[in-house]
Amino acid sequence: MTENHQDGNALAGPLQEIFAVDITAAIGRCVSCGLAGPVATLRVYHRAPGLVARCPGCGEVVLRLVRSTHCAWLDLTGTVSLQIPL
């Protein structure tokens, strides 16, 4: 059991700077293993220049977010889709 990660609930603030709806309740699907689950259940590593969210099933990176003073970089290469409750 590692203690060096948080979970996707911690993405709520940073992502709500970008999106008009809460993304932590959205269902994301992992490119690597196909697991689908709430963004809130991802493993989030924050001791990095940005936030790195990994799939709880296979450990691959599904989302990265880097915030600078004037912009945000959002990398969703590891995410097939986000199903967002509206």
Add this chain to the structure above:
Amino acid sequence: MARAAVPGRLAGRLSWQSARLVEHRDETPTARTLVLEVLDWPGHLAGQHVDIRLTADDGYQAVRSYSLAAASDHHRIEVTVQRVPDGEVSPYLVDVFSLGDTVEVRGPLGGWFVWRPTERAPVLLVAGGAGIVPLMAMVRARSAAGSRVPFRLTYSVRTPQEGYYEEELHRLQHGETGVDVTYIFTRSTPKGFARPPGRIGIRDLETPNRSPDGQPICFVCGPTGFVELVAGTLVTMGYDPGRVKTERFGPSGG
């Protein structure tokens, strides 16, 4: 001009707002509840959190996320802050931040680890240490809404001195409130406490509320190891993994 107030708002881009300390209560020697007045607060759901931002004289900023501790109450929000030794933010909030002082906040945040008073299913809450905070918000939201949904709260703390909200939980424990409160002590117990000190296990979790209104929904909050142990145990016991919601406290840096 204030935007329209939508209780429990889950949408909309965020902005930082000023929050003024109007009351504080010490929960333990190292944890303090802060009551903040936020004039433009849109309301929130139990389980949501708020980001707090401090700005130093030289412009350096630090942001930390805290669970909201109380039910939605107009302009007032509450957080309970545990002082993290050598932390950047928590020692200031616990020891220095005084009545009338301000910080910046943004929120409410998060739409997954939340309980709505309209829900009918029985609720199992399992807290480890400071993980009690969002679960206490759910207990308080239930009371505020007059909900009769059965709640069971299992609260694991190291020692009797480290529990938050002691008087309020004592009243719930001994009243006809529909909220069952059970403590687990992992290092030392009060005198005469039947369960020996030890880590939470299957026996501590094996009396779920069952009701015709459906399978219980479980909320588990605490340090990562605790949450993984409890969530894994609940799933082994037959709980639907989709109804076991978790929130882990990582090393936020205090």
